[in-house]
Amino acid sequence: xxxxxxxxxxxxxxxxxxxxxxxxxxxxxxxxxxxxxxxxxxxxxxxxxxxxxxxxxxxxxxxxxxxxxxxxxxxxxxxxxxxxxxxxxxxxxxxxxxxxxxxxxxxxxxxxxxxxxxxxxxxxx
Numbered sequence: 511x512x513x514x515x516x517x518x519x520x521x522x523x524x525x526x527x528x529x530x531x532x533x534x535x536x537x538x539x540x541x542x543x544x545x546x547x548x549x550x551x552x553x554x555x556x557x558x559x560x561x562x563x564x565x566x567x568x569x570x571x572x573x574x575x576x577x578x579x580x581x582x583x584x585x586x587x588x589x590x591x592x593x594x595x596x597x598x599x600x601x602x603x604x605x606x607x608x609x610x611x612x613x614x615x616x617x618x619x620x621x622x623x624x625x626x627x628x629x630x631x632x633x634x635x
Contacts, residue, residue, distance in 0.1 A: 511576045513548070513608045518589060518598035519568035522555060529569050532594050537573065539588045545577030549615055562596050574603075574611060 518536070520529055537547055553570035562568070582600055589598040603611060 511546075512579060513574070513576055513603040513611075514582065514600060515572065515574045515603055515607075515611065516585065516598060516600040517570065517572050519558070519562075519570055519596045520594050521563075521596055522565055522567040522569065524569065524594060528594070532592065533571050533573075535592070536585065536588060539585055540573075540575050540577065540581065543577065543581040543584055545575045545581050547573060547575050549574040549611070565596065568596050 520532055524532070533550070533552070537550070540547060549572070551572040553572065555567055556570050557567050558565070582602075585600060586598075589595050
């Protein structure tokens, strides 16, 4: 199995429920093809570098997954068929990039734990 990462941009006219539904749809495509989702990050509504389809913002989502190379083609097909997707990029992570991604996830998790502990301390005071 190879380690992959995909970032896709959804149209900004979607509600939160529609956005989450679209993300779940792509995760289901991965699950149907025996891929394992390692990490999912919702980056939220962000400004695009240049207008795409007359839109200047979009909902960004990152998904890291382990899968066979044939799954990538099926995921690309799902992205292309969905009109909610403005842009997408799927890339294979080599050994060093996979290590960096794991390190980034662990640092992010540690940062979230620290901020959650700070919130608990503030509430207790």
